[in-house]
Amino acid sequence: MKILSKEQIYEGDRLTAERQNVSSTDLMERAGTAIFNWMHMRMQGAQVPIHVFCGIGNNGGDGLVLARHLITHGYNVITYIVNCGNGRSKDFLVNYDRIKNVTKDWPKLLTCKEDFPEIHVDDIIVDAVFGIGLNRAVDPWIQELFVHFKSTGAFTLSIDIPSGLYTDKPIEPESSAVMANYTLSFQAPKLIFFLPETAEHSTQWEVLDIGIDRDYLMSTETEVELISKHEVLPFYKRRDKFSHKGDFGHGLIIGGSKGKMGAVVLATKGMLSAGAGLATAYIPECGYTVLQTAVPEAMALTDDGDDYIEDLEFEFEPTAIGIGVGLGTDPKTITAFEHFLKLNKAPLVIDADALNILSLSKKLLKLLPEGSILTPHPKELERLIGQWDNDFEKLDKTSEFSSKHKVSVVIKGANTITVHGNKKYVNTSGNPGMATGGAGDVLTGVITGLICQGYPPIEATLFGVYLHGRSADLALEDYGYQSLLASHIADGLGEAFIDLFKQPEQEQQQEPEPEKEAQQRRKAKRARR
C-alpha cells in the first residue's frame, strides 16, 4: 500500500475533484460522512457525550460534517471550535454554516485555557483540530488542550492524524500532540504511524476510503510503501514438480566465534527454512560439532582459526552469502573479512559484526557488491551512518548512505523499514515477542535463502522481512510474547509461507493485532479438536 506524502494527498484531492466533477466541499462531505458511518456502526445511537473539537482548516471542516451527522442522528454532541487563527478555510466556513441549520447549540468557541470543557472519562473526544496542514508550532494553550484530552482519560478518536503532528518532520522539542486511542486516516496511512518517535500517538489506526481517484492512486509513485501480504504475494515463486535442490541455490553463512556459534545455527536454519537448496556454514574450528549436530541438513566448512575466523577461504561459489552473525571483531577476523570482500562475487547479506567491521573501517564499503543487503538494528545503523536527531533525519541519512554505496539497508525493529535509495518499505508483520536474542540472525538466513532461489535481492529482503515477522506472529499462538524464541521463528517459517495463501487480507489496512489474532486462532484450533 502506498504511503502518500502530504503534497501527493493534496494533489489527489485536487485531481479527484476535477476528474469526478465534484467540489472540495463534496469531498469534505464524503470524508466527514465516512467518519460518521464508522462511529454510527459502532455506537448504534448510544447517548455517550461526544465532544467534537474542530480546528479552522479542512480537518476542522471534517469535524463539523461529522458533528452535523451525529446531531441529525440524535447523538449527544458538543461541538467546539478551537480558534487558532484567522485563516478559516472555505469549506470549513461552508460547514460552519451548515451545522447551524441543524442545531440551536452553536459550536462553542475556545480561545484559551479557561474555556476548556470538563470531559468525563466515559465520554468520547473527536480530535479534528489539525490534519496534514499543520505548518507551524502549535500555540501553547492548544498544546495544553491536547494534554487536557489525555488527562481526562476519555477515548480519543483522531481524524486523519493526531493533531499536532507533522507528516514530514518532527514536532518542536517539548511540545505536545494528541495521543489518539484510534486514528481514522483518509485514503492512506501516514508514515508517522510507523516511526518509533511518533507511533505511540496513533497505535491503532484504520484507513477510510473517500473515493480518491483510482488512476491517480495507481499511477502515483510514492517514496514510502507499506508491505503486507498483498505486496509480497506476487513475489512468490512456485516450485516445479521436477525441480531439484540444484534449482534453489547453495547458500553460505559465514560467522561464529567461540560462545557465539548459535548465531550461525539460527541463520543456517533460517536459510534452509526459507527454501535454499543447499546450505553450508563457514565457521571457526570450534563450531564444527555444534553446527553438524544442530543443523544436520547443512554442511560445515571450518576455518584455520579455532575460536574465531582468521582466513576466510573456501573453494566453491555460493549462490548467496550471509555474513557476520556471531563473527566477532578480532583484528585477524577483520583482515580475513577484507580479503574475502576483495575476492567475493556473490550477493551478500551483511549483518551484526560484519556491519561493525564496516563501521570501523568505512573504506571497506567500496568493496561491497552493488545490491548488497545490510541488516542493522538501530545501534549498528548509528555506527554506520552516525547519529541522528530524529526519525526523519535517520531515514534521510540512511537513504543517502544507500544511494551512495548502492546497497539496501534494513533498519530492524518494530515496523522494520527497508531503505533502497530513496524508496522506503515499511514492514507490517512482527511483534514484540521478537525482541529476543537471535531473531536477527534468523532474518539474515531467511533473506540469504531467498536470494539463493533467484529472488532479486530487494524482493528477497521485503519478502524475507515480511515472512520472518509473520512467522513470529503465527508462533504467538503457542508461545506468547515472552516465550517466543528465535528458533521458533525459523521453525515457523513454513506456516508463514502457507499463510500467504490463506484468507485474503482485508481491503482496509490496520496495524496487525497479533495477540488478538492469536486468540482467535487458538479458539478455532480448540473448535477443530
Ligand SMILES: NC(=O)C1=CN([C@@H]2O[C@H](COP(=O)(O)OP(=O)(O)OC[C@H]3O[C@@H](n4cnc5c(N)ncnc54)[C@H](O)[C@@H]3O)[C@@H](O)[C@H]2O)[C@@H](O)CC1
Ligand atoms: N478536499 C479536501 O480539502 C479534503 C481535506 N481533508 C481534510 O483536510 C485536512 C487538511 O486540511 P488543511 O490543509 O486545511 O489543514 P488542517 O485542517 O490540517 O490545519 C491546518 C489549518 O490551520 C492552520 N494552521 C497550521 N498550523 C497551525 C498552527 N500551528 N496553529 C494554528 N493554525 C495552524 C493552517 O493555515 C490551516 O488553515 C486533512 O488532514 C483532512 O482532514 C478531507 O476533508 C478530505 C478532503
Ligand SMILES: Nc1ncnc2c1ncn2[C@@H]1O[C@H](COP(=O)(O)OP(=O)(O)O)[C@@H](O)[C@H]1O
Ligand atoms: N518490538 C518488536 N516488534 C517487531 N519486531 C521486532 C521487535 N523487536 C525486534 N524485532 C525484530 O527482531 C529482530 C531482532 O534482530 P536483532 O536486533 O539483530 O537481534 P539479534 O542480534 O539478537 O538477532 C529484527 O528482525 C527486528 O525487526
Ligand SMILES: [K+]
Ligand atoms: K486531527
